[in-house]
Amino acid sequence: MTTKNAGRNRYWGNLTPPTSKTEFFDAITTPAPAGDGTVATIRMYGPIDSYGGWWGISASDVSDVLDALPDTVSQIVLRINSPGGEVFEAMSILNMFRAHSATVTAVVDGIAASAGSFLAVGCDETVMSPGTQMMIHSPLTWDYGNAADLRKTAEVLDSIEESIISIYRDKAGESAWGELLAAETWYTAAQAVTAGLADRVAVIQDAGETLTPGAPEEPDIDPLEGDGVEDRYAAARARLALRPVGAAAPTKPPSSSEPGNPTQKEALAMSDALKAGLSARLGVTDAAISDDDLLAAVDEALGEQTDTPAASAVIPAGTQLIEDTVLDTLRADAAAGREAREQQINDRRDAMIQNALSEGRITAASAPQFRAMLDADEDSATAVLASLAANTVPVAEIGHAAGEVSAEDALYAKYTGETEEA
Structure with a gap:
């Protein structure tokens, strides 16, 4: 966790920053199981950064999401997979969740490290998904100046560390928090529960389609259109940004005006044009062939096509193909030689x-x-x-x-x- 910003990619480290906010931060709402309110799921799957945008998740981003939630929301499931980031930004986000009327359950889906750890610990309930990790360490910063300036910076860091410890202490009680932070302590899911930093290890179910309040709509681009690969890639990414998350929504069959289960009244007949075209391509000369026999001929042709090896690429001059056994023998002889x-x-x-x-x-x-x-x-x-x-x-x-x-x-x-x- 840091108090100032540095680095070309900041908290993304060596990773390529995403191009869409929905790739690492979004929110959904879905009816509560009891039907007496709404459960909101907010995903924070990236670094915490005051710049926002593709730099990371800012307090402004979270405030926009909370403001857009319906008044009926009574529970927020905050899913976290974050390496941490700016201390004060994470502290602001935590206090926004604390001030919200809904109860907040933090679910660690990957890692809650650095500033992400006290954000998870400070919620009403903290749940570690199986296989996850939590990491705590002392705050750090980048600074320059004379000896007096640097001593003052060290005093500020000590003060910030005490504020962070207060969050851990409120959740887990007294411990050698200063030593644990200085040592950069890592906890497995079970160890986090034992230390009192989390309440339990469990899988928290999730469902619904993504909705990022206030986010601009992605362009509706046909992946088959465009001038090149970049256009098709952008189109595919636009569609992926609207992906279902968690449990997939059930496929809804097309509606029918007929009550009950629709029944087929009569056998479907093949059109004359289609029948003639298939016959010509298959070399069928019997004009009176039935639809079933013609389809059987299509199946036979497809089966033969499957059994026929695909046409190989043209072999360059001077290149020879050999069997595996011959190649193995040549390799063995070469090794012996x-x-x-x-x-x-x-x-x-x-x-x-x-x-x-x-x-x-x-x-x-x-x-x-x-x-x-x-x-x-x-x-x-x-x-x-x-x-x-x-x-x-x-x-x-x-x-x-x-x-x-x-x-x-x-x-x-x-x-x-x-x-x-x-």
């Missing part, structure tokens, strides 16, 4: 490192580093290995211990018949 290729590359690089070790170009300790270099950039690593001098790390035999016969001496003795004396 890729694995084999990767193994070949690993074997070659391992051999390069082994060769550098055997030639005395690198040490065993540095071998892992050179192997990683090959994986990162084989061409550069190969050039580095080739530039290292061979036998830098001695690998050739330079002697052997006394009494031991080298492999070369043993081979020499084998072919000359000489033996080395100790």
Whole structure:
């Protein structure tokens, strides 16, 4: 909840603001179940903002709705799904509901957060719909100035917080409200009831067609007319703005001047023009075909049309269609080939490192580093290995211990018949 306004989209956040007020705020009236008055349902499904319009729901918007309600209204069902908004605007709205002669039941349909929470809590009864949430936190603002200015702002925020706490306290009694607000506390529907901020968890039924008092009528545009997509979209949106909400109104059958249930006096006959046109399109040559047989031919043709695959789009040159099984085989072969290729590359690089070790170009300790270099950039690593001098790390035999016969001496003795004396 805030005391000043900021931000490009203000309380809509990253959401695209709606283009019609009825998308997030409207009111309906429907006869009370007992028949002794009228129940008014008001929906507040958006942020609370003094600008009104598509910025959000203002106190002026609510006052227009309340002024337009019939004098017979004895109960108001205030349905809330709001992230909150301006503190004083929400406080004004709450006090308008309190001043109205009707009892007000706040029903949280989604979330009652920030300023939306004390608006819901301050009504005569607060009902949490299943799965809903309530959030309370300390008021905040944006300000600038010197140290004295900011200290004064902090004092004002403390005063506003105390006013908000008084609403929670009147509903739920004493609690560590200051700590709960500072911590930004979230409540499930059941937790809100346990904390005393709500009276019960229930589904409150709703019915009727929307009516936003004082709202301009939407243009009556034919969705099939207009110059482009935007015109058709606007037309569809205009019709959606007049949507039924809650339980759908029952469909009313066309009226009949005949008392009781109307009965069909005679079988309907197909016109000659229609019959001739269908026969020509179906290729029926029997001019005396009955209406039933002709309709049967229509059903048969439609069935064949359904069984026939739809015409595919023209396949571009160079494109081939293959069966799923063939595609799966190709994918499997490609994966196997890729694995084999990767193994070949690993074997070659391992051999390069082994060769550098055997030639005395690198040490065993540095071998892992050179192997990683090959994986990162084989061409550069190969050039580095080739530039290292061979036998830098001695690998050739330079002697052997006394009494031991080298492999070369043993081979020499084998072919000359000489033996080395100790």
